[in-house]
Amino acid sequence: MVRNLYTLMKTTFYLFCLSFILIANISYAQHDPLADAAAIHYKIIAERSHKSSLFTQGLLVKDGKFYESSGLYEKSQIVAYPVAEPEGSWAKLSAPFSQKQHLPDRFFAEGLTLLNNKLYLLTWQEGTLFVYDAANFNLIKNLNYKGEGWGLATDGKSLIRSDGSAQLFFHNPESFSVEKTIDVKYKQEIMNNLNELEYAEGFIWANIWHDNRILKINPTSGEVVGVIDFSEIIKNLKLRDTESVLNGIAYDADKKAFWITGKQWPKMFLVKIQH
Secondary structure, eight states: OHHHHHHHHHHHHHHHHHHHHHHHHHHHHHOOTTTTSOBOEEEEEEEEEOOTTOOEEEEEEETTEEEEEEOSTTTOEEEEEESSOOSSOTTSTTSOOSEEEEOOTTOOEEEEEEETTEEEEEESSSOEEEEEETTTOOEEEEEEOSSOOOOEEEOSSSEEEEOSSSEEEEEOTTTOOEEEEEEOEETTEEOOOEEEEEEETTEEEEEETTOSEEEEEOTTTOBEEEEEEOHHHHHHHTOOOTTOOEEEEEEETTTTEEEEEETTOSEEEEEEEEO
């Protein structure tokens, strides 16, 4: 009798613990730290094709031209092509880029930015920053750094790097030494998985990896001051690969709007922020 009672108590306690864990996990999954963040609305004002062969890591616009970095080992490259789409289907795999530069097979290309006519390209886990001449894609130099490289942007003075955490690193563009860091948060809750970055209109804009939203970040405090949700665009694209995530933010200064795309997306969208 005592043994049966002990077994019953043990089973009951086990089921109680299991129920508690399941409830905690459900509660955590349902918790969205950005649920009450200020929503930033947008309007699509243009769209164009995008090569679905590109595993988009970094994207920028300058002088009527896109510059884009594409990842994956043995396939990494940087490319350039005009913003104005020629007639016909440019997105066909056979259509040429204006410029391109392949990386050695052992490198995985990540974030890309442009400063003083130089393209700065991060690599994922190789600790190497490539610096290219933007005019001809000739390699100028390599610089080393510690940690991972995900997204890269510039405020005109520093190079701003993400590494998949909630931290952003401000680097000296000549030596790539870290001059300061900020923690990105919303109401004291940290925002992990920061990926592709853009600096525009006095703020840092950041993709969250495997999330349909872009954060608007105060570059001084790291505080998230707004969120753009692109779930509707992504739903309409009907993407099949789970890695075909939103990842590409390029501010078009001439149009005062953002081009957005994603890894292996067939389209790019020009969106106007509605202040």
